[in-house]
Amino acid sequence: MRLAEIFERIVGPEAPVRFRAFDGSEAGDPTSDVSIVIRTPVALNYLAGSPGAVGLTRAFVAGHIDVEGDMYTALRRMSELTLVDSVSPGQVLGLVRDIGWVKFVNRVPPPPQEMRRGRLLGRGTRHSKSRDAEVIHHHYDVSNEFYELVLGPAMTYTCAVYPGTDTSLEQAQWHKHDLVARKLGLEEGMRLLDVGCGWGGMVIHAAKEYGVRGLGVTLSVQQAEWAQKKIAELGLEGLAEVRHLDYRDVPDGSFDRVSSIGLTEHIGKKNVPDYFASLYRKLKPGGRLLNHCITRPDNHSPARKPGGVINRYVFPDGELEGPGWLNTEMNEAGFEVRHQENLREHYALTLRDWSANLDRNWEAAVAQVGEGTARVWRLYIAGSRLGFERNVVQLHQILGVKLDGTDAGMPLRPRFEPGG
Missing domain, CATH: 3.40.50.150 (Vaccinia Virus protein VP39)
Incomplete structure (x- = not known):
């Protein structure tokens, strides 16, 4: 299963954004003024390690996911989408086979812009x-x-x-x-x-x-x-x-x-x-x-x-x-x-x-x-x-x-x- 197919399964085929991935697949509205681009498999490493907003943010900050066009418009449109389906374990395994298991599960460090907990703990108690x-x-x-x-x-x-x-x-x-x-x-x-x-x-x-x-x-x-x-x-x-x-x-x-x-x-x-x-x-x-x-x-x-x-x-x-x-x-x-x-x-x-x-x-x-x-x-x-x-x-x-x-x-x- 290609990444665009997974995107389409989750958000539906009529998503008002364009989706492109490093595997060459595309989905969504090809005429949209905003595009979500998965540039490298490392984006999936981040998502596998931290599903949801944290993983997406890490991948975006590190440059493995990009947004072409107006960021606010992209976030507003994606937030308005109704998730129509989930991805089955079998489909995830298919994706893993295509990308490579090691690449998919390999842990990658957060980008340096993230404030790590250990750095704060070294500065004393909260609000000291x-x-x-x-x-x-x-x-x-x-x-x-x-x-x-x-x-x-x-x-x-x-x-x-x-x-x-x-x-x-x-x-x-x-x-x-x-x-x-x-x-x-x-x-x-x-x-x-x-x-x-x-x-x-x-x-x-x-x-x-x-x-x-x-x-x-x-x-x-x-x-x-x-x-x-x-x-x-x-x-x-x-x-x-x-x-x-x-x-x-x-x-x-x-x-x-x-x-x-x-x-x-x-x-x-x-x-x-x-x-x-x-x-x-x-x-x-x-x-x-x-x-x-x-x-x-x-x-x-x-x-x-x-x-x-x-x-x-x-x-x-x-x-x-x-x-x-x-x-x-x-x-x-x-x-x-x-x-x-x-x-x-x-x-x-x-x-x-x-x-x-x-x-x-x-x-x-x-x-x-x-x-x-x-x-x-x-x-x-x-x-x-x-x-x-x-x-x-x-x-x-x-x-x-x-x-x-x-x-x-x-x-x-x-x-x-x-x-x-």
Whole structure:
């Protein structure tokens, strides 16, 4: 049995993608604008060793499976297919005879882009300072130049906010930072702490647009260096600063406002109560916290999949929580929760634009980080877009206030859009 026949047995003869294999067989729609290509028998080694998403990812990252055309379109179409039949043991044996038993069962190591469990264990317990630093290094200290190619001039690696679907990525990221600023009620002379600040986008925005003195902290050396250079270029050294520092080491009681944009996912469920308590302590009475993070739609599905693709290739040790649970923990830490909203559709649009940037700059991206890492990003961004569109994951902003006695310092009917 040839590989195309197996593909056709599983997904049906009318699959809206084209399938090609190294054995010369083809199936699916020959006119499709996307093709799945099995380039070598090693792809089958990966699938035999790890059936499912992990095996497919390993084969794709290593270049033994390819997707020609738009990755998001390919994933969306394949996810919509109804599996019509299974492959019998006899058919698998026939395939083994054609390929060769040794080639089929030979174990091959995962590609180097996969974060192996042993490497993490050598860095201590999950969410210790040393292990968190290693995880951040794995994902963020890839290449600032690579991130510039994907993220664009905003250099902001979190969900943007789109006034309209045709808003540019740069405008949408500005609007996101300004939405955070308006929710926090930033005013000239205030002190802002931005934890997990990335390349400094929020502190730069706060300084430039509101005259706020902002401190951003990150566990990525490369991010801190890039941000400080950008701050100097903009002439904002007197207001904005980014340090290579763990948020847990920032002094308490010093800030009027705290923003946490895309950090909570890295904290770990058991540490979230202490995390919110720590941010509460860093605020002065009357201060506000805006927590912006990826969430899951409910509190019942697993918070993390240690053996899943995302934990292996993108965010090792990452954990997502439900918005209701996060609301409760902010409240338990002492915050009065004043506002919450879901920006799920906005993250899908953000990922659409990052994907377009990566495709447009593909050769330059590969030159920066190598083809394997670029492939991880191509797959991860497209798959994440599909996840947000289908409500597998969400994005929530939650605003909390550290009361000054009983005074929240909030307007009676706050509006957070420009002119509100």
